[in-house]
Amino acid sequence: MWKQMWRTWTIDKPAALGEWLWQILVVELAALLDRLTLRKVVALIPVVIVIAAYLHRIPISPEVMLLGDVLAYIDIFSVILLLSLFSRAATVLAAVKQTVDQIGAALHRLAIALRRGDGRHRRTTGGGPRKQPAREKNEDEDVAIVPGLAWV
Known part of the structure; x- marks a missing residue:
């Protein structure tokens, strides 16, 4: 009996x-660390701050409390934060799209103007010689062919 009790208390227990x-x-502990995520750790930080402040009777500044709330x-x-970033990105993309559309429209108008200026493909309206204008126009009085484009 003593041997059995000795064995129980010295080896088995x-x-x-x-x-x-x-x-x-x-x-x-390994199972707990496997389930532990960064979000859970960050969520525990404000709890630790509040517990430490109450245990040590330390006054907490409003900034630290706000940080705790944010965490x-x-x-x-x-x-x-993501919604604000997406709204800014949407604004920038809209401005870029508008700029690209304006450049495309200007290039389209330029292509049309360059096609109009070609004299080889004009149709003749009559068999007679061309009439000369009553007075010659000055270059400065001509209307711009492509609106919005300045010729120098």
Whole structure:
């Protein structure tokens, strides 16, 4: 009986305690760390700050409390940040699209103007000689062929 009790308290109980500690400190901790994400760690930071402040009677500045709130509600904060970035990107893309459309329209008008200026493809309206204008126009009085384009 003494040998059995001795064996139980010197071998079996310490072995069971070691198995229990191994289960808690190694296996369960590894499982917890596998499930732990950066978001969960960030969400715990404000809790730690508040607990430390209350335990040590440290006054917390409003900035730290705001930081804690932002960290606690990081999902909502990140959505608001992404929406603001997308709206700015949409504005920039709209401005780029408008600029590209204006450049395309100007190139189209330029192509039409260059086709109009070609004298080889004009149709003759009559069999007689061309009439000369009553007075010669000055170059400065001519109307621009392509509106919005300045000729130098």
